[in-house]
Amino acid sequence: MAFLKRILRILFARAEAVFDWSFGQSNNPFSHLGALGWYFFWIVAASGIYLYLFFDTGITDAYASVEYITNDQWYAAGIMRSLHRYASDALVIVVFLHILREFSLDRLRGKRFFAWITGVPLLWFIYMCGITGYWLVWDSLAQYIAIATSEWLDTLPFFGEPIANNFLNSATLGGRFFTLMVFMHIFAPLLMLFLMWLHIQRHAHARVNPPRALAIGTAVTLVVLSLVYPAVSQGPANLDVVPASVNLDWYYLAVYPLLDVIPGGQRWLVLVVGSIILSLMPWLPPAKKIWTPVVSLQNCNGCGRCFDDCPFGAISMEPRSDGASFALEAVVDTDHCVSCGICTGSCPTATPFRRTSAIVPGIELPDYTVADLREKTMEAAQNFGDEARIIIYTCDHSGTEELRENGAQVITMPCVGMLPPAFIDFALSRDFADGVMLAGCAEGDCYYRLGDDWTNQRIDGKRDPYLRKRVDRDRLETSWLPTGSSRRRERDLQDFRTWLEGLPPKEPKRRRNRD
Ligand code: HEM
Ligand code: SF4
Ligand code: SF4
Secondary structure (H helix, E strand, C coil), X not given: CHHHHHHHHHHHHHHHHHHHHHHCHHHXXXXXXXXXXXXXXXXXXXXXXXXXXXXCCCCCCHHHHHHHHXXXXXXXXXXXXXXXXXXXXXHHHHHHHHHHHHHHCCCCCHHHHHHHHHHHHHHHXXXXXXXXXXXXXXXXXXXXXXXXXHHHHCCCCCCCCCHHHHHCCCCCCCHHHHHHHHHXXXXXXXXXXXXXXXHCCCCCCCCCCCCHHHHHHHHHHHHHHHHHCCCCCCCECCCCCCCCCCCCCHHHHCHHHHHHHCCHHHHHHHHHHHHHHHHHHHHCCCCCCCCCCEECHHHCCCCCHHHHHCCCCCEEEXXXXXXXXXXXXXXXXXXXXXXXXXXXXXXXXXXXXXXXXXXXXXXXXXXXXXXXXXHHHHHHHHHCCCXXXXXXXXXXXXXXXXXHHHCCEEEEECCHHHCCCHHXXXXXXXXXXXXXXXXXCXXXXXXXXXXXXXXXXXXXXXXXXXXXXXXXXXXXXXXXXCCCCHHHHHHHHHHHHHHHHCCCCCCCCCCCCCC
């Protein structure tokens, strides 16, 4: 499993580098696959509602109404039909990439299982929506799908009279089952929307909207595609004739040719066993036990910043239990916490500017304490060579180990978002380093979802606790890159070193001035 993840990671890193180069890091579609899934869903829903205004739900008139939509009203309903189809196809593509990417990044294991197992039934619903949609056109493709699907459904012991009998010939054609399909094509997306909502319930500040430039670019591409290559039907269904050949939509219907190969009941077995194996992925093999943060009530003033910043909604603010004069205290839900440490980075009491004995913040991970971080920062200062002295604060997921060999001192933590901004001030103002570099995952694609966002906002003074204005920004560098970008990371470090060496020497004195 680990080998498969590594291979996928390398492939994604290569593809992402190309997209980074052409789209820019913040608009790289690979970083927004989940959000693009939502976006395509809304396009499909909006175009579907428009189409429904002109669609005739009776089996005898359905084909004619779709022809009217496609040809007579090509400039509006026709474009909507194409958008409906292409956005549905795009949904399948982004969802499959999304699954593979989350799997390769291991963002499904242990306490992060929830999004994965709610994703499995989502897959079923995506297909249910797509297949029932193709059915409604009632062309020769729909005829093929209707017969193959009803024969497949007839292998279940629930139906008294075989459903396939509805489609034996024109004389036996029953509108009942067709109407059921219309109903399912409306009902399944509603259930799908509910599942999509459930899917992100363990994510605080879930990203359900792609960046504006990416959204506009994607919409324009879909409209151009719809104009150049409009979606059309494949000739009316005729149950008295077996369709000789049909063009399949391989995104939704690739499974149909397999139905001829896999016999009756075994198809259900494959589907059920496949879904069970997929659902078990988060525990194959079980994740290691992790330490969750400890709240120190003597140092927690109930400000709620950790609650705002936790990417997994694992902190709640509860009435004070220790009789202190503050109204609230932070409480960690260990079932939801993934031990990213981001809450420590947001706690105003997490500061190294204190005596060692007093360095216990309101919240911290027992195996990555703020006191240790301070110790490591001071130790780093002892180990520099002749070049510009750079401390790199980095995370377990950015592959920065090799930068140690380049003369920098690397201090690793679960997520860069765990670093309280006061540490940057501490390292520079106490002259432990000439420069500080924060090296984390690609922008908008933090392993723990929001660590890079919060860090950037703290540096820019947009999010508490912010980096004090007195900190010389010329001596601070950020390097947000995808895992596996070691060459680009080395280049960032080298550029920063050259930049630092060109700066005038630091003022020796530390003046006490207020921001
Ligand atoms: C309609 C289909 C889907 C949509 C629209 C969708 C959307 C999303 C969104 C918006 C996020 C949160 C991104 C963030 O804020 O960081 C997410 C996360 C995730 N999704 Fe999906 N998803 C879909 C299907 C699936 C499927 C089929 C699977 C797997 C079987 C899956 C697995 C995951 C995982 C593992 C995460 C990350 C959880 C974490 O960070 O802890 N998703 N998805
Ligand atoms: S360690 Fe991360 S997931 Fe756990 S409570 Fe803190 S911010 Fe939330
Ligand atoms: S950020 Fe710190 S002080 Fe504020 S509520 Fe959380 S633990 Fe308490």
